[in-house]
Amino acid sequence: MTTQGTQTTPATRKVVVGVDGSVPSKAALRWAARICEATGNTIEAVIAWEYPHNYGWAPMMEDWHPDVVAEKTLQQTLDDVFGEHRPAGLHASARHGPARSVLIEASDGAEMLVVGSRGHGGFTGLLLGSVSAACAEHAKCPVVVVHERPESAKTA
Numbered sequence: 001m002t003t004q005g006t007q008t009t010p011a012t013r014k015v016v017v018g019v020d021g022s023v024p025s026k027a028a029l030r031w032a033a034r035i036c037e038a039t040g041n042t043i044e045a046v047i048a049w050e051y052p053h054n055y056g057w058a059p060m061m062e063d064w065h066p067d068v069v070a071e072k073t074l075q076q077t078l079d080d081v082f083g084e085h086r087p088a089g090l091h092a093s094a095r096h097g098p099a100r101s102v103l104i105e106a107s108d109g110a111e112m113l114v115v116g117s118r119g120h121g122g123f124t125g126l127l128l129g130s131v132s133a134a135c136a137e138h139a140k141c142p143v144v145v146v147h148e149r150p151e152s153a154k155t156a
Helices: 023-039 068-084 099-106 131-138
Strands: 002-004 007-009 012-020 042-049 091-096 112-116 141-147
Touching: 007 131, 012 023, 012 099, 023 042, 023 068, 023 112, 042 068, 042 099, 068 131, 091 099, 099 112, 099 131, 112 131, 131 141
Parallel strands: 012 042, 012 112, 042 091, 112 141
Antiparallel strands: 002 007
8 A cells, every 4th residue: 555645545566477378377367367357456467588598509590589479479378368358557578588587576576476387287397496486486476376277177
């Protein structure tokens, strides 16, 4: 809450959502949209991109730009999830860096960070050092890891 004189007005808070175009990240966006609708928070959809490890060592296509690919993936994911009816206050950005680092940085000042599960299941994902596990351990706010529900459990 923000206090102005004797009046108290709610501050707009953000929920950061990690997006990579996968089915789990789409489920995370849907989950965050429901929470934000109920709480009045805004969504900050973030996709991370980086150059391949062999960048500069191996021949690359001249017209390949990972930042542009990331931005297109982000916009396509938002279109797939929300269509023309994007949530009010939605902010989307493509940021350079490893996904775990970008999302942990974006979590600073956020109400929560929402990421999709990559579907490793059980402890396997934790042992592999997945992005969701790194975020859960190091984010600067609460983290929600959304698992896509099987088709039979989904509701309209």
